[in-house]
Amino acid sequence: MTDSSPIPAAQPAIAIESLSKVYKGGKQALDNVTFNVPRGQIFGLLGPNGAGKSTLINILSGMVNKTSGTARIWGFDIDANPRNAKNSIGIVPQEIVFDPFFTPFETLENQAGFYGVPKDQRKTMELLRAVHLEDKANAYARTLSGGMKRRLLVAKAMVHSPPILVLDEPTAGVDIQLRQQLWAYVKHLNNLGVTIVLTTHYLEEAEQLCDRIAIINHGRLITDKPTRELVGMAQEKVVVVTVDRALAEVPVAPCFEKVELTTDRTLTITYQKDKANAGQVLAAIQEKGLQIVDVSTRDPDLEDVFLNLTAAAA
Numbered sequence: 001m002t003d004s005s006p007i008p009a010a011q012p013a014i015a016i017e018s019l020s021k022v023y024k025g026g027k028q029a030l031d032n033v034t035f036n037v038p039r040g041q042i043f044g045l046l047g048p049n050g051a052g053k054s055t056l057i058n059i060l061s062g063m064v065n066k067t068s069g070t071a072r073i074w075g076f077d078i079d080a081n082p083r084n085a086k087n088s089i090g091i092v093p094q095e096i097v098f099d100p101f102f103t104p105f106e107t108l109e110n111q112a113g114f115y116g117v118p119k120d121q122r123k124t125m126e127l128l129r130a131v132h133l134e135d136k137a138n139a140y141a142r143t144l145s146g147g148m149k150r151r152l153l154v155a156k157a158m159v160h161s162p163p164i165l166v167l168d169e170p171t172a173g174v175d176i177q178l179r180q181q182l183w184a185y186v187k188h189l190n191n192l193g194v195t196i197v198l199t200t201h202y203l204e205e206a207e208q209l210c211d212r213i214a215i216i217n218h219g220r221l222i223t224d225k226p227t228r229e230l231v232g233m234a235q236e237k238v239v240v241v242t243v244d245r246a247l248a249e250v251p252v253a254p255c256f257e258k259v260e261l262t263t264d265r266t267l268t269i270t271y272q273k274d275k276a277n278a279g280q281v282l283a284a285i286q287e288k289g290l291q292i293v294d295v296s297t298r299d300p301d302l303e304d305v306f307l308n309l310t311a312a313a314a
């Protein structure tokens, strides 16, 4: 699979340049978007509802025509070489669509036939085992649970052994245990060399899974960085302080960015980590004659960065 690569290892798995999409009726869903998905990574494509993520994925899968710009998948231009581009990518769509009268086994066999995978090279049972659906191989698709259907979609996207797997909101509505199973399989594929692109609303998941994250908002790319660097951009830290008496009013100090009275004795204080530290915040409270009885801090996470960046670009 990944060995049949037509491109040198240093080249990106997906290269998107100046990609724009204006739908009939005038809605601009993508506006001059440029980024690369490095080979071998787990890449997160994030953005609020309506940001343009599905539009981008649908352009890659050939379901939506772009208005302008270029996209190359595994080195193949989607206009000049659409067949090879399509064969290089497996897409797990957001919507669950199956013929309810086919069994999981038949669903995968049909898909393999669609991609022209010779019978002796098919790995239907191996894929069903990998997504924990071996015992459902001959059940009708309509009898599968939502989580099982999602896992079947992942297997279906892998029948032609593409070097790139794209998952569009794969865990929406899937319970936590199944989500973990799904991610374990995705990580396994990534360890085998498959490049993964995923969109998700679960920022915690993206933070844990992705090597790199791009955020789009209103059709524009607002950031594209290694996950660690992105999380490091968060400037705000939070200290939650419980004091010894009920507070009638919210105390203020120059080092507090924001203060909330969460209960009558608990303050949630936000400060900028480049301008103050937790010691200064606590000292400012004590200077007001308050005794501190409990303290906890929270490190900024991807959600803080995401909210800041998307709010700034709104």
Ligand SMILES: Nc1ncnc2c1ncn2[C@@H]1O[C@H](COP(=O)(O)OP(=O)(O)OP(=O)(O)O)[C@@H](O)[C@H]1O
Residues within 6 Å of the ligand: 023, 024, 025, 027, 028, 029, 047, 048, 049, 050, 051, 052, 053, 054, 055, 056
């Ligand atoms: N076929 C279409 N015709 C017209 N407008 C569309 C069409 N499909 C999507 N849009 C609009 O384009 C914008 C981007 O939609 P898109 O589905 O790509 O966003 P998204 O980031 O995937 O959102 P979500 O997370 O809700 O799926 C939205 O404003 C949407 O209403």
